[in-house]
Amino acid sequence: MESQPNNPLHGIKLGQIVEQLHAHYGWDGLADRIDINCFKNDPSVKSSLKFLRRTPWAREKVERLYLKTDFK
Known part of the structure; x- marks a missing residue:
């Protein structure tokens, strides 16, 4: 497995995000915050993951929000 020191999402699964x-x-x-239907119409983690795995632009928006969010 490669080391990815410059990737802040390394080791974090999309489901966790x-x-x-x-x-x-x-x-x-x-x-x-993110205008996509998987969060608006009958949302669930499972349906969101299915959409985000097939839609790179939406996944990128979710990952950016995750990085900007302070979970403390």
Whole structure:
């Protein structure tokens, strides 16, 4: 396994990112911050992950929000 010292998301799974953001903001808060349907219409972690894995631009927005969020 390669070392990725410059990648702040190294070792963090997409599922963990979505679960932490959901716990912090809730679905409504996520939908306000990122305008994608998987957070607006009948949201769930499973359906969000399915969409985000197939949609690179949306995944990038979620990852950026994760990096900007202070979970303390």
